[in-house]
Amino acid sequence: MQIAYFKSAKKLITGNGAVNTLRDELSRxxxxxxxxITDKGVSQSGGLSLVxxxxxxxxxxxxxxxxxxxxxxxxEKCVAELRDKDVDGIIAVGGGSAIDSAKVLAVTMxxxxxxxxxxxxxxxxxxxxPLIAIPTTAGTGSEVTNIAILSDPEDQLKKxxxxxxxxxxxxxxxxxxxxxxxxxxxxxSGIDALVHAIEAYLSVNASAITDALALKAxxxxxxxxxxxxxxxxxxxxxxxxxxxxxxxxxxxxxxxVGAVHALAYPLGGRYHLSHGMSxxxxxxxxxxxxxxxxxxxxxxxxxxxxxxxxxxxTSGSVALVLDAIVKICRDVEIPATLRHFGIxxxxxxxxxxxxxxxxxxxxxxxxxxTVDDIETIYRQAF
Numbered sequence: 001m002q003i004a005y006f007k008s009a010k011k012l013i014t015g016n017g018a019v020n021t022l023r024d025e026l027s028r029x030x031x032x033x034x035x036x037i038t039d040k041g042v043s044q045s046g047g048l049s050l051v052x053x054x055x056x057x058x059x060x061x062x063x064x065x066x067x068x069x070x071x072x073x074x075x076e077k078c079v080a081e082l083r084d085k086d087v088d089g090i091i092a093v094g095g096g097s098a099i100d101s102a103k104v105l106a107v108t109m110x111x112x113x114x115x116x117x118x119x120x121x122x123x124x125x126x127x128x129x130p131l132i133a134i135p136t137t138a139g140t141g142s143e144v145t146n147i148a149i150l151s152d153p154e155d156q157l158k159k160x161x162x163x164x165x166x167x168x169x170x171x172x173x174x175x176x177x178x179x180x181x182x183x184x185x186x187x188x189s190g191i192d193a194l195v196h197a198i199e200a201y202l203s204v205n206a207s208a209i210t211d212a213l214a215l216k217a218x219x220x221x222x223x224x225x226x227x228x229x230x231x232x233x234x235x236x237x238x239x240x241x242x243x244x245x246x247x248x249x250x251x252x253x254x255x256x257v258g259a260v261h262a263l264a265y266p267l268g269g270r271y272h273l274s275h276g277m278s279x280x281x282x283x284x285x286x287x288x289x290x291x292x293x294x295x296x297x298x299x300x301x302x303x304x305x306x307x308x309x310x311x312x313x314t315s316g317s318v319a320l321v322l323d324a325i326v327k328i329c330r331d332v333e334i335p336a337t338l339r340h341f342g343i344x345x346x347x348x349x350x351x352x353x354x355x356x357x358x359x360x361x362x363x364x365x366x367x368x369x370t371v372d373d374i375e376t377i378y379r380q381a382f
Contacts, residue, residue, distance in 0.1 A: 259365040
Protein backbone atom coordinates (compact mmCIF):
# COMPACT_ATOMS: atom_id res chain seq x y z
CA MET A 1 0.00 0.00 0.00
CA GLN A 2 1.29 3.45 -0.90
CA ILE A 3 -0.03 6.84 0.09
CA ALA A 4 -2.43 8.18 -2.54
CA TYR A 5 -3.75 11.72 -2.89
CA PHE A 6 -6.96 12.60 -4.74
CA LYS A 7 -7.38 15.90 -6.57
CA SER A 8 -10.37 17.31 -8.45
CA ALA A 9 -12.27 20.49 -9.17
CA LYS A 10 -13.76 21.87 -5.96
CA LYS A 11 -17.33 21.24 -7.11
CA LEU A 12 -18.73 18.90 -9.79
CA ILE A 13 -22.17 19.57 -11.27
CA THR A 14 -23.42 16.92 -13.70
CA GLY A 15 -26.49 15.86 -15.63
CA ASN A 16 -28.71 17.29 -18.35
CA GLY A 17 -29.55 20.89 -17.51
CA ALA A 18 -26.49 21.26 -15.27
CA VAL A 19 -25.35 24.27 -17.29
CA ASN A 20 -28.36 26.15 -15.92
CA THR A 21 -26.62 26.33 -12.54
CA LEU A 22 -23.97 28.68 -13.94
CA ARG A 23 -25.60 31.92 -12.80
CA ASP A 24 -25.86 30.69 -9.22
CA GLU A 25 -22.24 29.51 -9.20
CA LEU A 26 -20.98 32.86 -10.49
CA SER A 27 -22.92 34.60 -7.74
CA ARG A 28 -21.55 32.24 -5.10
CA UNK A 29 -18.00 32.91 -6.28
CA UNK A 30 -18.56 36.67 -6.39
CA UNK A 31 -17.91 36.93 -10.13
CA UNK A 32 -19.56 39.99 -11.71
CA UNK A 33 -17.71 40.26 -15.05
CA UNK A 34 -16.45 36.90 -16.36
CA UNK A 35 -14.45 36.26 -19.51
CA UNK A 36 -15.84 33.36 -21.54
CA ILE A 37 -12.92 31.55 -23.17
CA THR A 38 -13.82 29.36 -26.14
CA ASP A 39 -13.06 28.64 -29.80
CA LYS A 40 -14.67 29.59 -33.11
CA GLY A 41 -16.27 26.18 -33.54
CA VAL A 42 -18.16 26.42 -30.26
CA SER A 43 -19.11 30.06 -30.69
CA GLN A 44 -20.47 29.39 -34.20
CA SER A 45 -22.30 26.18 -33.30
CA GLY A 46 -24.94 27.80 -31.14
CA GLY A 47 -23.92 25.82 -28.06
CA LEU A 48 -22.31 28.89 -26.53
CA SER A 49 -25.75 30.49 -26.16
CA LEU A 50 -26.59 27.94 -23.44
CA VAL A 51 -23.90 29.70 -21.41
CA UNK A 52 -24.23 33.34 -22.46
CA UNK A 53 -28.02 33.32 -22.07
CA UNK A 54 -27.42 33.11 -18.34
CA UNK A 55 -25.15 36.15 -18.28
CA UNK A 56 -26.36 39.71 -18.05
CA UNK A 57 -25.87 41.68 -21.26
CA UNK A 58 -22.79 43.89 -21.09
CA UNK A 59 -21.47 42.10 -18.01
CA UNK A 60 -19.20 39.59 -19.73
CA UNK A 61 -16.51 39.30 -22.39
CA UNK A 62 -16.27 36.52 -24.98
CA UNK A 63 -12.85 35.54 -26.28
CA UNK A 64 -13.29 32.90 -28.97
CA UNK A 65 -9.89 32.91 -30.63
CA UNK A 66 -8.48 29.73 -29.05
CA UNK A 67 -7.12 27.43 -31.81
CA UNK A 68 -6.63 23.67 -31.64
CA UNK A 69 -3.37 22.70 -29.93
CA UNK A 70 -2.68 26.25 -28.61
CA UNK A 71 0.82 27.63 -28.32
CA UNK A 72 2.22 29.89 -25.61
CA UNK A 73 1.61 32.95 -27.80
CA UNK A 74 -2.15 32.27 -27.71
CA UNK A 75 -2.22 32.80 -23.95
CA GLU A 76 0.00 35.87 -24.21
CA LYS A 77 -2.38 37.42 -26.75
CA CYS A 78 -5.43 36.59 -24.65
CA VAL A 79 -3.91 38.06 -21.48
CA ALA A 80 -3.03 41.26 -23.34
CA GLU A 81 -6.61 41.66 -24.57
CA LEU A 82 -8.30 40.95 -21.24
CA ARG A 83 -6.10 42.71 -18.69
CA ASP A 84 -7.79 46.13 -19.15
CA LYS A 85 -11.37 44.79 -19.22
CA ASP A 86 -11.87 44.40 -15.44
CA VAL A 87 -12.45 40.65 -15.73
CA ASP A 88 -12.92 39.01 -12.33
CA GLY A 89 -13.54 35.39 -13.34
CA ILE A 90 -12.98 32.89 -16.14
CA ILE A 91 -15.52 30.54 -17.74
CA ALA A 92 -13.96 27.93 -20.03
CA VAL A 93 -16.35 26.54 -22.65
CA GLY A 94 -15.01 24.01 -25.13
CA GLY A 95 -12.74 21.04 -25.52
CA GLY A 96 -9.31 20.49 -24.04
CA SER A 97 -7.65 23.33 -25.93
CA ALA A 98 -10.10 25.95 -24.67
CA ILE A 99 -10.18 24.61 -21.12
CA ASP A 100 -6.40 24.23 -20.86
CA SER A 101 -5.95 27.75 -22.25
CA ALA A 102 -8.44 29.15 -19.75
CA LYS A 103 -6.69 27.37 -16.89
CA VAL A 104 -3.34 28.88 -17.84
CA LEU A 105 -4.98 32.26 -18.43
CA ALA A 106 -6.51 32.21 -14.94
CA VAL A 107 -3.09 31.80 -13.31
CA THR A 108 -1.28 34.28 -15.57
CA MET A 109 -3.65 37.28 -15.42
CA UNK A 110 -1.55 38.61 -12.54
CA UNK A 111 1.69 36.92 -13.57
CA UNK A 112 4.44 39.09 -15.10
CA UNK A 113 6.96 36.37 -15.93
CA UNK A 114 7.26 34.15 -18.98
CA UNK A 115 4.62 31.47 -19.38
CA UNK A 116 7.36 29.03 -20.38
CA UNK A 117 8.68 29.27 -16.80
CA UNK A 118 5.50 27.56 -15.60
CA UNK A 119 6.14 24.30 -17.49
CA UNK A 120 6.77 21.37 -15.18
CA UNK A 121 5.39 20.65 -11.75
CA UNK A 122 4.42 23.17 -9.05
CA UNK A 123 5.84 26.27 -10.74
CA UNK A 124 2.62 28.31 -10.42
CA UNK A 125 2.62 30.74 -7.50
CA UNK A 126 -1.11 31.52 -7.20
CA UNK A 127 -4.46 32.08 -8.87
CA UNK A 128 -6.42 35.18 -7.93
CA UNK A 129 -9.68 34.78 -9.87
CA PRO A 130 -12.33 32.02 -9.93
CA LEU A 131 -12.41 29.47 -12.74
CA ILE A 132 -15.40 27.49 -14.05
CA ALA A 133 -14.99 24.79 -16.73
CA ILE A 134 -17.78 23.60 -19.03
CA PRO A 135 -16.64 20.92 -21.52
CA THR A 136 -18.26 20.61 -24.95
CA THR A 137 -16.44 17.39 -25.81
CA ALA A 138 -16.09 14.05 -24.08
CA GLY A 139 -13.20 14.37 -23.87
CA THR A 140 -10.06 15.45 -22.30
CA GLY A 141 -11.19 15.47 -18.68
CA SER A 142 -9.39 18.82 -18.36
CA GLU A 143 -12.28 20.20 -16.31
CA VAL A 144 -11.19 18.11 -13.30
CA THR A 145 -7.40 17.91 -13.65
CA ASN A 146 -4.51 20.03 -12.39
CA ILE A 147 -2.78 19.85 -15.77
CA ALA A 148 -2.74 22.15 -18.80
CA ILE A 149 -0.98 21.30 -22.06
CA LEU A 150 0.46 23.89 -24.44
CA SER A 151 2.60 23.56 -27.55
CA ASP A 152 6.10 24.98 -27.28
CA PRO A 153 7.07 25.88 -30.88
CA GLU A 154 10.69 26.48 -29.90
CA ASP A 155 11.16 22.87 -28.80
CA GLN A 156 8.47 21.49 -31.19
CA LEU A 157 6.93 19.63 -28.27
CA LYS A 158 3.79 19.72 -26.19
CA LYS A 159 4.51 20.51 -22.57
CA UNK A 160 2.53 20.35 -19.38
CA UNK A 161 1.95 22.82 -16.56
CA UNK A 162 1.04 20.91 -13.42
CA UNK A 163 -0.30 22.78 -10.41
CA UNK A 164 -3.10 22.63 -7.84
CA UNK A 165 -3.95 26.19 -8.89
CA UNK A 166 -5.15 24.87 -12.26
CA UNK A 167 -8.00 22.91 -10.66
CA UNK A 168 -11.27 24.72 -11.51
CA UNK A 169 -13.54 25.95 -8.73
CA UNK A 170 -16.49 24.38 -10.55
CA UNK A 171 -16.79 21.80 -13.35
CA UNK A 172 -20.18 21.68 -15.06
CA UNK A 173 -20.53 18.52 -17.16
CA UNK A 174 -23.72 18.18 -19.18
CA UNK A 175 -24.37 15.97 -22.22
CA UNK A 176 -26.42 18.67 -23.92
CA UNK A 177 -23.24 20.75 -24.28
CA UNK A 178 -21.70 17.99 -26.44
CA UNK A 179 -24.55 17.39 -28.91
CA UNK A 180 -23.15 19.83 -31.49
CA UNK A 181 -19.69 18.22 -31.36
CA UNK A 182 -18.77 17.07 -34.91
CA UNK A 183 -18.35 13.35 -35.58
CA UNK A 184 -14.61 13.60 -36.16
CA UNK A 185 -14.06 15.44 -32.89
CA UNK A 186 -16.40 13.02 -31.11
CA UNK A 187 -14.21 10.14 -32.35
CA UNK A 188 -10.83 11.65 -31.46
CA SER A 189 -11.90 13.03 -28.09
CA GLY A 190 -13.77 9.82 -27.25
CA ILE A 191 -10.71 7.67 -27.89
CA ASP A 192 -8.72 10.21 -25.87
CA ALA A 193 -11.07 9.64 -22.92
CA LEU A 194 -10.70 5.87 -23.34
CA VAL A 195 -6.91 6.28 -23.36
CA HIS A 196 -7.13 8.27 -20.12
CA ALA A 197 -9.06 5.48 -18.43
CA ILE A 198 -6.81 2.71 -19.77
CA GLU A 199 -3.55 4.47 -18.90
CA ALA A 200 -4.83 5.40 -15.44
CA TYR A 201 -5.67 1.75 -14.77
CA LEU A 202 -2.27 0.57 -16.02
CA SER A 203 -0.33 3.33 -14.23
CA VAL A 204 2.13 2.34 -11.54
CA ASN A 205 0.46 5.04 -9.42
CA ALA A 206 -3.03 3.52 -9.65
CA SER A 207 -5.02 3.25 -6.42
CA ALA A 208 -8.26 1.57 -5.42
CA ILE A 209 -10.08 4.85 -6.04
CA THR A 210 -8.61 5.51 -9.48
CA ASP A 211 -9.10 1.85 -10.45
CA ALA A 212 -12.83 2.07 -9.72
CA LEU A 213 -13.15 5.31 -11.69
CA ALA A 214 -11.10 4.02 -14.64
CA LEU A 215 -12.96 0.72 -15.01
CA LYS A 216 -16.37 2.39 -14.79
CA ALA A 217 -15.24 4.93 -17.37
CA UNK A 218 -14.24 2.12 -19.75
CA UNK A 219 -17.59 0.37 -19.20
CA UNK A 220 -19.42 3.56 -20.20
CA UNK A 221 -17.14 4.79 -23.00
CA UNK A 222 -16.51 1.62 -24.99
CA UNK A 223 -20.12 0.92 -26.08
CA UNK A 224 -21.22 4.56 -26.14
CA UNK A 225 -18.54 5.99 -28.45
CA UNK A 226 -19.63 4.25 -31.69
CA UNK A 227 -23.25 5.25 -30.95
CA UNK A 228 -22.38 8.90 -30.34
CA UNK A 229 -20.17 8.89 -33.43
CA UNK A 230 -22.96 7.48 -35.62
CA UNK A 231 -25.72 9.67 -34.18
CA UNK A 232 -24.61 12.84 -32.44
CA UNK A 233 -28.13 13.54 -31.17
CA UNK A 234 -28.27 10.26 -29.21
CA UNK A 235 -28.49 11.91 -25.81
CA UNK A 236 -28.16 8.63 -23.88
CA UNK A 237 -24.87 7.86 -25.63
CA UNK A 238 -23.73 11.45 -25.20
CA UNK A 239 -24.51 11.25 -21.48
CA UNK A 240 -22.50 8.04 -21.09
CA UNK A 241 -19.64 9.67 -22.98
CA UNK A 242 -19.74 12.82 -20.83
CA UNK A 243 -19.87 10.79 -17.62
CA UNK A 244 -17.19 8.37 -18.80
CA UNK A 245 -14.90 11.21 -19.79
CA UNK A 246 -15.37 12.85 -16.41
CA UNK A 247 -14.59 9.61 -14.56
CA UNK A 248 -11.54 9.02 -16.76
CA UNK A 249 -10.36 12.58 -16.03
CA UNK A 250 -10.66 11.97 -12.30
CA UNK A 251 -8.75 8.70 -12.71
CA UNK A 252 -5.83 9.95 -14.77
CA UNK A 253 -5.72 13.29 -12.95
CA UNK A 254 -4.61 11.30 -9.92
CA UNK A 255 -2.97 8.12 -11.25
CA UNK A 256 -1.33 9.79 -14.25
CA VAL A 257 -1.01 8.69 -17.86
CA GLY A 258 1.88 6.89 -19.49
CA ALA A 259 3.63 6.08 -22.73
CA VAL A 260 0.65 6.64 -25.06
CA HIS A 261 0.63 10.30 -24.08
CA ALA A 262 4.43 10.55 -23.98
CA LEU A 263 4.65 9.29 -27.58
CA ALA A 264 1.73 11.49 -28.64
CA TYR A 265 3.30 14.74 -27.42
CA PRO A 266 5.99 15.02 -30.14
CA LEU A 267 3.37 14.30 -32.82
CA GLY A 268 1.36 17.30 -31.69
CA GLY A 269 4.39 19.50 -31.17
CA ARG A 270 6.08 18.77 -34.52
CA TYR A 271 3.14 18.18 -36.85
CA HIS A 272 0.20 19.80 -35.01
CA LEU A 273 -1.63 16.49 -34.96
CA SER A 274 -4.54 16.83 -32.53
CA HIS A 275 -4.05 15.43 -29.05
CA GLY A 276 -6.93 12.97 -29.35
CA MET A 277 -5.83 11.75 -32.77
CA SER A 278 -2.21 11.35 -31.64
CA UNK A 279 -3.30 9.24 -28.68
CA UNK A 280 -5.66 7.17 -30.80
CA UNK A 281 -3.00 6.25 -33.36
CA UNK A 282 -0.46 5.29 -30.71
CA UNK A 283 -2.80 3.46 -28.31
CA UNK A 284 -2.84 -0.07 -29.85
CA UNK A 285 0.92 -0.14 -30.37
CA UNK A 286 1.82 1.10 -26.88
CA UNK A 287 -0.64 -1.35 -25.30
CA UNK A 288 0.97 -4.19 -27.24
CA UNK A 289 4.41 -3.12 -26.00
CA UNK A 290 3.17 -2.77 -22.41
CA UNK A 291 1.27 -6.05 -22.32
CA UNK A 292 4.20 -8.13 -21.08
CA UNK A 293 4.23 -6.06 -17.86
CA UNK A 294 0.50 -5.90 -17.12
CA UNK A 295 -1.37 -8.82 -18.68
CA UNK A 296 -3.80 -9.32 -15.80
CA UNK A 297 -4.73 -5.65 -15.78
CA UNK A 298 -5.37 -5.70 -19.52
CA UNK A 299 -7.71 -8.66 -18.95
CA UNK A 300 -9.54 -6.48 -16.37
CA UNK A 301 -9.89 -3.82 -19.05
CA UNK A 302 -11.39 -6.42 -21.38
CA UNK A 303 -13.90 -7.38 -18.72
CA UNK A 304 -14.84 -3.71 -18.29
CA UNK A 305 -15.36 -3.57 -22.06
CA UNK A 306 -17.64 -6.62 -21.60
CA UNK A 307 -15.62 -8.74 -24.00
CA UNK A 308 -16.12 -12.50 -23.89
CA UNK A 309 -12.85 -13.55 -22.25
CA UNK A 310 -14.24 -16.58 -20.43
CA UNK A 311 -12.39 -19.78 -21.29
CA UNK A 312 -9.48 -17.93 -22.87
CA UNK A 313 -5.93 -18.05 -21.59
CA THR A 314 -4.45 -14.83 -20.25
CA SER A 315 -2.53 -14.28 -23.47
CA GLY A 316 -5.65 -15.03 -25.51
CA SER A 317 -7.66 -12.52 -23.47
CA VAL A 318 -4.96 -9.89 -23.95
CA ALA A 319 -5.00 -10.48 -27.71
CA LEU A 320 -8.80 -10.09 -27.71
CA VAL A 321 -8.54 -6.75 -25.91
CA LEU A 322 -5.87 -5.46 -28.27
CA ASP A 323 -7.99 -6.47 -31.27
CA ALA A 324 -11.01 -4.71 -29.74
CA ILE A 325 -8.99 -1.51 -29.27
CA VAL A 326 -7.97 -1.58 -32.94
CA LYS A 327 -11.57 -2.28 -33.99
CA ILE A 328 -13.13 0.62 -32.10
CA CYS A 329 -10.55 2.99 -33.60
CA ARG A 330 -11.52 1.76 -37.08
CA ASP A 331 -15.25 1.89 -36.25
CA VAL A 332 -14.98 5.61 -35.53
CA GLU A 333 -12.73 6.14 -38.57
CA ILE A 334 -9.46 6.90 -36.80
CA PRO A 335 -6.62 6.50 -39.33
CA ALA A 336 -4.47 3.48 -38.58
CA THR A 337 -1.00 4.82 -39.33
CA LEU A 338 1.31 7.77 -38.90
CA ARG A 339 1.93 7.56 -42.63
CA HIS A 340 -1.66 8.69 -43.18
CA PHE A 341 -0.80 12.08 -41.65
CA GLY A 342 2.24 12.62 -43.85
CA ILE A 343 4.76 12.10 -41.06
CA UNK A 344 8.15 11.28 -42.62
CA UNK A 345 9.60 7.92 -41.66
CA UNK A 346 13.06 9.47 -41.38
CA UNK A 347 11.79 11.59 -38.46
CA UNK A 348 11.11 8.55 -36.28
CA UNK A 349 14.51 8.49 -34.49
CA UNK A 350 14.10 12.15 -33.52
CA UNK A 351 10.53 11.51 -32.38
CA UNK A 352 11.78 8.68 -30.18
CA UNK A 353 14.35 10.93 -28.53
CA UNK A 354 11.74 13.63 -27.92
CA UNK A 355 9.29 11.13 -26.43
CA UNK A 356 11.97 9.58 -24.21
CA UNK A 357 12.42 12.98 -22.57
CA UNK A 358 8.78 13.12 -21.43
CA UNK A 359 9.83 11.50 -18.17
CA UNK A 360 6.93 13.05 -16.22
CA UNK A 361 4.65 10.59 -18.02
CA UNK A 362 6.97 7.68 -18.80
CA UNK A 363 7.62 7.17 -15.10
CA UNK A 364 3.93 6.19 -14.74
CA UNK A 365 4.11 3.55 -17.45
CA UNK A 366 3.89 -0.12 -16.38
CA UNK A 367 6.91 -1.02 -18.50
CA UNK A 368 10.19 0.88 -18.64
CA UNK A 369 10.80 1.89 -22.27
CA THR A 370 14.18 2.69 -23.75
CA VAL A 371 14.69 5.02 -26.70
CA ASP A 372 15.04 1.92 -28.90
CA ASP A 373 11.76 0.53 -27.54
CA ILE A 374 10.02 3.81 -28.32
CA GLU A 375 11.48 3.92 -31.83
CA THR A 376 10.18 0.39 -32.41
CA ILE A 377 6.67 1.44 -31.33
CA TYR A 378 6.70 4.43 -33.69
CA ARG A 379 7.81 2.17 -36.55
CA GLN A 380 4.98 -0.27 -35.80
CA ALA A 381 2.56 2.70 -35.92
CA PHE A 382 4.04 3.97 -39.19
